[in-house]
Amino acid sequence: MEDVIFKVEDIVQAPLPGYVAPTAVSFSPDDSLITYLFSPEENLNRRVYAFDVNKGESSLVFSPPDGGVDESNISPEEKLRRERLRERGLGVTRYEWVKTNLKMKFIVVPLPAGVYMKDLCSSPNPELIVPSSPTSPIIDPRLSPNGLLLAYVRDSELHVLNLLKNQTQQLTNGANGSTLTHGLAEYIAQEEMDRRNGYWWSLDSKFITYTEVDSSQVPLFRIMHQGKSSVGADAQEDHAYPFAGALNSTVRLGVVSSSGGGKTTWMDLVCGGRANNENEYLGRVNWMPGNVLTVQVLNRSQRKLKIMTFDVKTGRGKILLTEESDTWVTLHDCFTPLESGGFIWASERTGFRHLYLYNSDGTCLGGGLLAVNGWLSKSQG
Numbered sequence: 001m002e003d004v005i006f007k008v009e010d011i012v013q014a015p016l017p018g019y020v021a022p023t024a025v026s027f028s029p030d031d032s033l034i035t036y037l038f039s040p041e042e043n044l045n046r047r048v049y050a051f052d053v054n055k056g057e058s059s060l061v062f063s064p065p066d067g068g069v070d071e072s073n074i075s076p077e078e079k080l081r082r083e084r085l086r087e088r089g090l091g092v093t094r095y096e097w098v099k100t101n102l103k104m105k106f107i108v109v110p111l112p113a114g115v116y117m118k119d120l121c122s123s124p125n126p127e128l129i130v131p132s133s134p135t136s137p138i139i140d141p142r143l144s145p146n147g148l149l150l151a152y153v154r155d156s157e158l159h160v161l162n163l164l165k166n167q168t169q170q171l172t173n174g175a176n177g178s179t180l181t182h183g184l185a186e187y188i189a190q191e192e193m194d195r196r197n198g199y200w201w202s203l204d205s206k207f208i209t210y211t212e213v214d215s216s217q218v219p220l221f222r223i224m225h226q227g228k229s230s231v232g233a234d235a236q237e238d239h240a241y242p243f244a245g246a247l248n249s250t251v252r253l254g255v256v257s258s259s260g261g262g263k264t265t266w267m268d269l270v271c272g273g274r275a276n277n278e279n280e281y282l283g284r285v286n287w288m289p290g291n292v293l294t295v296q297v298l299n300r301s302q303r304k305l306k307i308m309t310f311d312v313k314t315g316r317g318k319i320l321l322t323e324e325s326d327t328w329v330t331l332h333d334c335f336t337p338l339e340s341g342g343f344i345w346a347s348e349r350t351g352f353r354h355l356y357l358y359n360s361d362g363t364c365l366g367g368g369l370l371a372v373n374g375w376l377s378k379s380q381g
Contacts, residue, residue, distance in 0.1 A: 045091040075137035099147040144205035158183035169260030179216040215240035215249040255312040302328040320362035
């Protein structure tokens with residue numbers, strides 16, 4: 001057998017040799033195309049390809065107009081987002097199908113230059129529908145469930161673009177971009193709680209719930225770029241960093257109509273009171289059928305988690321169930337809303353992670369499924 005010799009340059013490169021495979025695989029609305037991200041050159045610069053199910057052929061359907069390898073125009077916010085996601089890719093990092101009409105095949109692709117829309121049936125060139133810039137970047141653009149609206153954060157405010165009318169509405173006001181933001185997850189949520197989002201679409205696309213983050217009481221912490229020859233602003237970063245035991249950012253959760261023009265209804269997150277005025281974290285947010293908003297609130301010691309539901313018209317809420325532990329309660333994403341109004345919830349109250357079925361008022365209807373590394377097995381308890 002012949003020896004294979006790898007150079008040091010090959011061993012430390014990204015992606016590693018042999019580790020290039022299609023990612024972000026998705027079906028078109030009519031199931032005739034399978035789209036995916038891929039790099040034929042086996043580097044980090046990925047583009048969108050489509051496999052025609054009927055013809056059995058693949059083709060390139062979207063490539064960044066600027067080539068996708070220039071990182072100089074990526075905003076600081078986007079760089080931080082990619083770092084927290086451990087995203088090292090260039091070119092296209094994600095895309096979404098516009099699912100408004102089965103006969104039309106459109107995808108939207110967010111890039112540093114803005115959000116593009118591409119017609120996979122007829123148009124040879126993508127259309128820049130929302131331009132971006134390093135000084136006013138488009139952050140976290142996401143389509144509504146009905147595919148007619150595109151929400152995004154710009155200048156720390158939440159905006160919505162109507163794709164059919166080509167009209168943009170600014171849904172929130174009052175942010176200053178430094179200590180008060182709308183629609184963005186706070187530092188501690190992104191870094192410690194694995195919550196990257198600061199806004200969430202309702203299932204019928206009529207509402208958006210979003211966070212207002214006030215970090216005015218949190219001191220700035222300076223991080224120097226060691227080893228760089230730059231000076232001034234390019235040599236450092238300042239972040240509102242909540243040190244252990246000190247004040248955290250104040251987070252409010254509001255609901256606003258996606259059509260614009262309406263006032264924000266703020267949710268009463270202190271429903272049921274707080275013990276000794278203890279700070280609490282906004283852990284997870286989910287929409288249920290019927291525009292019922294469900295929120296997970298974790299206390300600062302991470303020993304008590306409340307699952308609460310809210311009337312989005314009044315902001316009044318009630319506690320569905322409470323998880324408590326002598327050590328800590330683990331935040332997770334094992335919360336599945338059901339059409340019946342109930343939900344499936346994963347709890348570690350027995351010492352193992354089991355799945356439980358609840359109805360809409362928080363009554364447990366049964367359990368006994370043990371979730372282990374993504375597999376389900378029968379268990380007691």
